Each structure stands twice: as structure tokens, then as C-alpha cells.
Amino acid sequence: MDIKSAHSSPVMTDSPPLSNSRLTIRQSRLPYSSAAAAATALSQNNNLLLTVPRKKTGILDDVKSNGWLDAMKSSSPPPALVNKDKLSSDATDMTYRDWMLKYPSALTSFEKIMSFAKGKRIALFLDYDGTLSPIVEEPDCAYMSSAMRSAVQNVAKYFPTAIISGRSRDKVYEFVRLSELYYAGSHGMDIMSPAGEFLNHEHSRTVSVNEKGKDVNLFQPASEFLPMIDKVLCSLVEGTKDIKGVKVEDNKFCISVHYRNVEEKNWALVAQCVNDVIRTYPKLRLTHGRKVLEIRPVIDWDKGKAVTFVLESLGLSNCEDVLPIYVGDDKTDEDAFKVLRDGPNHGYGVLVSAVPKDSNAFYSLRDPSEVMEFLKSLVTWKRSMG
Ligand SMILES: O=P(O)(O)OC[C@H]1O[C@H](O[C@H]2O[C@H](CO)[C@@H](O)[C@H](O)[C@H]2O)[C@H](O)[C@@H](O)[C@@H]1O
16 A cells, blocks of 8 residues: 655555444434435445436437537636736626626625624635636646635634535645645545544544644545446546546545647547447446546536535534535536525635636635635734634
């Protein structure tokens, strides 16, 4: 087994399967809704499979008729719209300002948010790409600045903080490198407690000790899909190897097929290849991210479920004196925004976007630099409360 260095995940990456590992059986502090769902997911995965109809048609027909190409084209705003200095016209600016009437800035609305937070315990959930680090061409180079790392570290001193990412947990840990946080990789399908803390769930398991000699706890509701994901990963790498610019990223319980660096005329080829591979795997489904096709198990689990799970694990679920805040930029973050908007754990979703788009969030921030300002404001506010 491979214990990574101090600058990578404290968890052994080739951890034993659930049945061989030490189970941490803990008493629930609260009635569990998502925990019960999670237990069901572990024991009866088949019953939680979503039904995704797939039909076989001709070459490229599939990807055209099922709307993949349209989704691929609209999946990430063109740089000209994202760059503030290049905002082409007053009209674009006005459209953004109009949009902000519906999704006000979390910075200008900070006092309002904090008046609601008074007397409440804040729990913070942060997406990684596009939220803590700017979107860049090369996924492996999406580093967060040290200023952002300090901001996250400071905020985590006052509020329980979790990183919820589509990336593998190990990868996102390598970028963030703060052992005091919760991490949920693979879109929430790989949850890790901070060192020395435990996930309050009977199916969580202790897999290793970190570099300071403290145990960490894992919860992985899709572990039975690993062999299938590995096979699909190989097929996708093989199938796309001749398409220039494609990058297939192993996110452990999910796979990302990046086409950001593929010429647009070849996007249909990427889509067709992904379609050809996954159509023989009815237990996998596809979602669209920012210039990326993401393949994941068809289980009823997403970033929203992960947020509920972490809140329950912290004993902060269904409490009137808790205010969860989730900051994210991607379509997959909408599941979490929805949970905070409509679920029993009322809180605020904050959408990071430089262009208007529909969202289940309440507030907005323009880019990661505004996210950093927001985190610093939370710390200042908490310190001012004494
Ligand atoms: O949930 P997140 O933490 O936001 O992760 C979502 C995906 O982010 C990464 O891809 C995106 O960011 C890259 C770096 O800026 C960019 O090059 C790519 O085009 C974006 O799609 C990551 O590589 C994926 O695995 C995540 O699923």
C-alpha cells in the first residue's frame, strides 16, 4: 500500500474493500434520512439505479439526437465573456446586473446574510474547480493560490468546512492540502473526515492513519462500481487516443473526458466515442460539466446527498440553529443548491459565475477572487462576534 507524503492525501489509496476493512459502527446522533439512503445504496444498489433509456442509432446520430453536442457547446462560457476587461458591451454588463437582481452578490448582501446567520452555526461547503481555483486549460494545473489556501484555512478554524468536488478525493486533497477539512471527491461518492474525526455512519470505515498518526474515516457508497469504472476508463483512453487534445481523467468513482483542448470540429467524435463505450454499461450515466463529459455510477447520490451526509455526520442536520452555505460554479453544484433551498437543512447556495445563468442558488459571486473575499469576510465577521 502506498502512504503518500505530507503533501498528498493521508489516506492509503489502495484501501481494502468494505468487507475486509475495520467498520466504524457509531450511534447516530439524529434520525438519518440520507444516511439511511446511503445504507440502502450500499446494500441494495440495484434498487437505487436510475433508469436511463439508451437506444442504438447510427454513427453521430446518437450524440446529435440526444442533445450532447448542444450541451457540449453551451457547457462553458467563451473566455471573452468571462474576462471582465473584455466585456464586449454595456448590454452584456446590463444583462449581468439584471441577473444579479435575482442572484444578488454575496459580498454586497453580506450583512443581510449575516443577520440571518446570527445565533446560528455556519457549516461551509466549497466546490474546487472554478470556485477555489480559476478554470484553466490543463486540468492537472488547476492550482489554488496560497492566498486562497490561507483563506480556506482561516475560515475552517471557525466553521466546519468541506470541499465537495468532481475530482478524485486524492487529487483534490493534493491541491488543497489542508487536513482539517472534510473532503468529498467523485461528486460526493468518496467522503473523508478530517484527521481524528469520524463520519457518523455505520458504513464509514477507518482505512489508515495520516502523517500525524491520526485515523481518517471514509464513506464510499459506490465502491462496488470500481471494477466497472476501471474497465470503462481503459476503453475510453483507448477509444479517444487518436483525437488530439482529449484528456481522460481518472476520478476514481467517476471519469472525466475533457474536450477543452479539442478542436470544435472533433467534439462529435469525442461524444460518439463516449457514447459507444457507455451504451453497453446501463449502470453508468453521463453528465455535462465545463468542457467535460463525466461518466458516473447510476446511483442516487450526488453533491446534494453528500452535503446532507456531512451535516448529519456533524450532528448539524435538521437543526434550526445551523446555516449551511455552499459555494460552487458548476451544474453538479446545483444538486447541493437545491438541497439547501428546498430541503430541511435550509441554507444558502452561492453560484460563482461571470455570466448570467439559471440556478437554484440564492446568491452569486463573480469569480474565485470574490470567493476569497467572501471567505475573509466570514472570518472578520466571526472574529467581530467575539
Ligand atoms: O466539482 P469541481 O471541483 O468543480 O470539479 C469539476 C471538474 O473540474 C475539473 O475540470 C474543470 O476544470 C479544469 C481546470 O480548470 C478545466 O480544464 C476543465 O475544462 C473543467 O471541466 C476536473 O478536471 C474534473 O475532473 C472535475 O470533474
